[in-house]
Amino acid sequence: MSETKPLLQSPSVDFDHRNFDWYVDKFIQSIVFIAGISAIIFIIGIFAFITIEGFGFLLEDFSFREFFLSPFWEPSDEDAPEYGILALVAGTASVTGLAMIVAIPFSLGAAIFIGEFATGKLRESLKVLVELLAAIPSVVWGFIGLSIMNPLIIDVFDVPVGLNVLNAGIILGLMAAPIMTSIAEDALKAVPDRYREAAEALGATRWQVIYKTVLPAAKNGLLGAVLLGVGRGFGETMAVLMATGHSVNIPGSVFDPVRALTATIAAELGETAVGSPHYQALFTIGIFLFIITFLINLTADLIVRGIRKG
Amino acid sequence: MFAESSLNVRNKRIQNLFRILFMMMTILLIIPVIIILGTLIAKGGSIISFDFLFTDPTNGMTAGGIFPALLGTIWIVAVALLASVPLGIAAAIYLNEYAGDNWFTRIIQLAIINLAGVPSIVHALFGVGAFVIFFGFGTSILAASLTLAIMTLPVVIVSTRESLRAVPQAFREACWNMGATRWQTIRRVVLPNAVSGILTGIILEVSRTTGETAPIMFTGAAFFLPFLPQSVFDQTMALSLHLFVVATQVPGVPDNLPFGVALVLIAMVLLMNSISIAFRMYLRGKKKW
Numbered sequence: 001m002s003e004t005k006p007l008l009q010s011p012s013v014d015f016d017h018r019n020f021d022w023y024v025d026k027f028i029q030s031i032v033f034i035a036g037i038s039a040i041i042f043i044i045g046i047f048a049f050i051t052i053e054g055f056g057f058l059l060e061d062f063s064f065r066e067f068f069l070s071p072f073w074e075p076s077d078e079d080a081p082e083y084g085i086l087a088l089v090a091g092t093a094s095v096t097g098l099a100m101i102v103a104i105p106f107s108l109g110a111a112i113f114i115g116e117f118a119t120g121k122l123r124e125s126l127k128v129l130v131e132l133l134a135a136i137p138s139v140v141w142g143f144i145g146l147s148i149m150n151p152l153i154i155d156v157f158d159v160p161v162g163l164n165v166l167n168a169g170i171i172l173g174l175m176a177a178p179i180m181t182s183i184a185e186d187a188l189k190a191v192p193d194r195y196r197e198a199a200e201a202l203g204a205t206r207w208q209v210i211y212k213t214v215l216p217a218a219k220n221g222l223l224g225a226v227l228l229g230v231g232r233g234f235g236e237t238m239a240v241l242m243a244t245g246h247s248v249n250i251p252g253s254v255f256d257p258v259r260a261l262t263a264t265i266a267a268e269l270g271e272t273a274v275g276s277p278h279y280q281a282l283f284t285i286g287i288f289l290f291i292i293t294f295l296i297n298l299t300a301d302l303i304v305r306g307i308r309k310g
Numbered sequence: 311m312f313a314e315s316s317l318n319v320r321n322k323r324i325q326n327l328f329r330i331l332f333m334m335m336t337i338l339l340i341i342p343v344i345i346i347l348g349t350l351i352a353k354g355g356s357i358i359s360f361d362f363l364f365t366d367p368t369n370g371m372t373a374g375g376i377f378p379a380l381l382g383t384i385w386i387v388a389v390a391l392l393a394s395v396p397l398g399i400a401a402a403i404y405l406n407e408y409a410g411d412n413w414f415t416r417i418i419q420l421a422i423i424n425l426a427g428v429p430s431i432v433h434a435l436f437g438v439g440a441f442v443i444f445f446g447f448g449t450s451i452l453a454a455s456l457t458l459a460i461m462t463l464p465v466v467i468v469s470t471r472e473s474l475r476a477v478p479q480a481f482r483e484a485c486w487n488m489g490a491t492r493w494q495t496i497r498r499v500v501l502p503n504a505v506s507g508i509l510t511g512i513i514l515e516v517s518r519t520t521g522e523t524a525p526i527m528f529t530g531a532a533f534f535l536p537f538l539p540q541s542v543f544d545q546t547m548a549l550s551l552h553l554f555v556v557a558t559q560v561p562g563v564p565d566n567l568p569f570g571v572a573l574v575l576i577a578m579v580l581l582m583n584s585i586s587i588a589f590r591m592y593l594r595g596k597k598k599w
Contacts, residue, residue, distance in 0.1 A: 025491035029408055035397050036404030039421035039467070042460050046428060049439035109335030117329050126336065128587055133343050135583045136576060137521025138430075139550045143557050143572050144346050177339055207325035228427070235429025237524040242558060262431045262524075269435075269528050274443065286435040290428060297427040301420060 047290060054283030057083075061277050062284065073248045073264065075278040083281045085288070090250045091165075091258030095240055096233035098169025098254065103177040103233075104226055110177070111184035111225075116210050127185070134178035138238040145171040145243030159255045163245035166254040171243050172233050180229040187221025187304075188214060220303050227300035231293050237262040261285055350576065354569030362570060371534060371560050376571055378538055382451075382546030386526060387519045389455035389542055390462065395512055397459075398466025405467070406474040407496055426464035430524040433461045437529040452542040454530025458519050465515045473507025474500060510590045517582040521575065523550040533559065549575050 061083065070084025114126045145167050153162035191214050199209040215222070237260075245257025246267065265282045272279040314322075365375035409415045437457030447453040477500050485495040501508075531548040533555050539546040553575055557568040 021491050021494060025493040028493040028496075032400045032404035032408060035400030036409060036418060038397060038401055039418055039425050039463065042463070043421045043424050043428075045440065046432065046436040046460075049444065050432065050435045053435070053439040053443075106335050106339045109332045110339050113329075113332035113336045117332060129340060131587060132580055132583055133340070135517055135521075135579055136343075137523070137550060137579055139521065139523040139553050140572050140576050143553055143568060144350075146557055147568065148346060148349055174339075174342060181339070205321045205325040207328045208321065210328075231427050235427070235432070237429060237431040238554065242554070262429055265431045265435065266524055266527060269438070283435055283439070286432050290432050293427050293429055293432075294424055297424050298420070301423055 047287075050283050050286045050290060054280050054287055056275070057277055057280030057284050061281070067284070071248075071250055073259075075268070075272075075281055081277065083277075083284075085261065085285060087248045087250050088259055088261045088264055088285070091244060091248075092234060092240075092260040092262070094165045094251045094254075094258060095168045095172055095244060095260060096230060098165060099172035099176055099233045100226070100230060102170055102173025103180055103229055106173075107177040107180035107225070107229070108184055108222065110181045111188060111222075112210060114181070115185045115188035116214060117206065130178045130181050134182060136175070138175065138236055139242075141171050141175050142239040142242030145239060149243065157255065161245060161257065163243060164255050164257045165244070165251050167245075168240050168243040168258075168260075169254070171239050172236055175236065175239060176229045176232050179232060180225050183225035183228055184222050187218045187225060190221055191217040224300040224304040227296055227303065231296040231300070234296065235262060235289065235293050236260075237266050241266050261289055347576070350569055350573050353566055354571075354573035357566045357570035358573060363574070367534070370562075371556055372563050372567070376549065376552060376574065378535060379547040379549045379552035379571075380574070381538060382531065383520055383549040385451050385539055385542075385546055386455050386458065386530070386548055387516055389451055390458040390519050391512070391516065393456055394459035394463050394466055394515065398463050398515075399470050399508060401463075402467045402470035402474060403496060406471050407492065407500065422464045422467055425460070428461075430461065430522060433457055434525045434528055436460075437525060442529055447543065449528070449532075449545050450530050450543045451539055451546050452530070454526040454546075454548075455542070457525045457529045458522055461522065461525055462515050462518050465518055466511055469511025469514060470504070470508045473504040473511070476507060477503045506589070506593050510586050510593070513582050513586040513589070517579045517586070520582070521550055521579050523548075523554055527551060549578075 061081075066082065066084055068084075068089075069086055070082055071087040071090075072082040072084045073088060074082045110126075110130070114123055114130070118126055146163070149167045149171060150162035153159065153164070153167055157166075195213050195217055196209050199213045204212065240260040241263035244260060244263065246259050246263060247257045248259050249256055251258050265285055268278070269282050272282065362375045363380060364377050366377055367379075368374035405415065405418065409418070434457065437453055441447045441453035441456050442449055445453075447456075481499050481503065482495050485499045486492075490498070526548055530545055531551040532545045533547075533551070535545060535547050549571065553568060553571045556563050556571060
C-alpha cells in the first residue's frame with residue numbers, strides 16, 4: 001500500500017499540453033491564418049500588378065492635365081496619340097447616374113415593400129425572385145440592351161440608333177436594382193423589432209412606423225446600399241460595352257452614344273501590344289478604376305459601421 | 311363608441327397609398343425582367359436542341375452548336391473552384407474560429423469587401439499582369455480560372471462564414487470541455503454541422519463564375535478555337551464570351567443563335583441559383599437547434 005499515486009504529478013509533465021494534436025492545431029492555425037490574410041494579399045497584389053504594368057506610361061507619356069482634362073482618347077494615332085479620359089469619365093458618369101435614377105427609387109421602394117409590408121409566402125417568394133434577378137450575368141444584360149432595348153428605343157423615341165446613354169442606363173439600373181434591394185432590405189432588417197413595436201404601441205400606422213422610425217434608424221445602411229450600387233454601376237463592364245454604342249463622346253442628351261472607362265479597357269486591351277504606351281495607358285485607367293471603387297467601398301463600409309457603433 | 315376619427319382614417323389611407331406605391335415599384339422592378347426572359351425564350355427557344363448543345367460551331371460561327379464553349383466553361387469553372395473553395399473555406403475558418411474582434415480582422419474584412427467590389431475588368435488586368443505575364447501561364451484555362459477564383463473568393467468566404475456562425479457556440483464549448491483542440495473541434499463538430507451551408511455557397515459561386523465574361527476575355531478564353539482544350543495550359547472557348555462574340559463580333563449570325571446562347575447561359579446560372587436557394591430553404595426547415 002505504500003505505492004499511492006499522487007493526485008497531481010509534477011505540473012511540468014502533466015499540464016504540458018504540447019502533444020501531437022497540439023502541434024496539428026498550431027499547424028492548421030497557421031494555414032488558415034495565411035488563407036485569412038489572402039484577401040489582403042490579393043488586394044495589394046491587384047494594385048501592385050496593374051501599377052507595374054501601367055508604370056511606364058505613368059513615367060513617360062502621362063500628363064495629369066491631358067489624362068484627366070482632355071476629351072480626346074486617340075491612343076492609336078501614330079503621330080500624336082492622345083490619352084484623355086474626360087469623355088470616358090463622362091460616359092461612365094452619365095450611364096451610372098441614369099442607372100441610379102432608375103435603380104434608387106425602385107430598389108428602396110421594393111426593399112421597403114418586401115421588408116416592411118409583405119409577409120409570409122409573398123415576402124419569401126419576392127426575396128427569392130430578387131436574388132435570382134441579381135444573378136443574371138452582365139453579358140446577358142448587355143445582349144438584352146443590344147437586341148431588345150435597342151430596337152425598342154428606336155421605335156419609341158424615333159431616334160436613328162438605340163445604343164446610347166438611355167439604353168445602358170436602364171440596363172445598368174435593372175442590373176443594380178436587385179442587389180441594392182437585397183442590401184437595403186438587410187439594412188431595414190437590422191433595425192430592432194422593438195423600435196417598431198414601440199411605435200405601434202403609440203398608435204402609429206405601418207407607414208408612420210416606417211417613415212418616422214425604421215427609415216431614420218436604417219438611414220446609414222440604406223446609404224451604404226446606394227453607394228454599393230454606384231460602385232457596381234461604375235465598375236460594370238460587359239453590359240456598358242454592349243449597350244452604350246461605344247463612341248468617345250461627352251453626351252449632350254440621353255440619346256447620345258458614349259463610351260465607358262471599363263468598356264474601353266475591354267475593347268482595346270486585346271488589340272494592343274504588351275508594353276506599348278497604349279497598353280500601359282489602359283492599365284493606368286485600371287489603376288484609376290481601382291482607386292475610385294476602393295474609395296466608394298471604403299466609404300460605404302465606414303457609413304454602415306457608423307450605425308453599428310452608435 | 312370606437313368610431314374612427316378622421317385623423318385615423320386619413321392615416322390609414324396614407325398607409326394604404328404607400329403600400330400600393332411600393333408594391334407597384336416592386337412589380338415594376340420584376341416585370342421588365344420577366345418580359346425579357348420571355349423574349350429570350352420566345353426568340354431563342356426554337357434553336358435549343360440536343361445538336362445545338364453538343365456540336366461544334368460551323369460556318370464561321372454562324373451555324374452549328376456551342377459544345378466547345380459549354381465544355382470550356384465547365385473547365386474554367388472547375389479549375390476556379392479547385393483554387394477558391396479550399397482557400398475560401400480556410401479563410402472563413404480563420405475569420406470565424408480563430409480571429410479576434412480587432413482592427414486586423416476589420417482590415418481583412420475590408421479587403422474582402424473590396425475584392426468583391428473591384429470592377430471585373432480590373433480583375434482582368436490583374437490576371438493579365440500576374441498570371442499571363444508574370445507567372446508565365448500564358449493565355450490559358452489556368453490563368454483565366456485563377457483570375458476568376460480570386461474574384462469570386464468573397465462569395466465563398468462570406469457564405470462559409472455565415473454557415474460557421476450559425477453553429478451554436480455551445481457545441482464548441484462542449485467539445486473544448488472534452489479536451490479537444492480548436493482544430494479537432496472545427497473538424498469534428500463545427501464543419502459537419504456547417505457543411506450543407508458551405509455547399510450552398512459553393513453552388514452560388516459556380517453560378518457567379520459561369521456568367522463572368524470580362525475577367526476571362528484576355529486571360530484564357532478565345533473567340534474561336536478549332537480544337538477542345540487538352541490541359542489547363544490550353545486556351546478554351548467559354549459560353550459567356552461566346553455570347554459576346556456571336557452578338558457583336560461576327561457578321562451574318564442568324565437572329566436566333568445569340569438568343570439561344572443567352573438562353574443556355576441564363577438557364578445554367580438560374581438553375582444553379584435555384585438549387586442553392588432550394589437547398590438553403592430545405593436546410594432551414596430541417597434545422598435541429
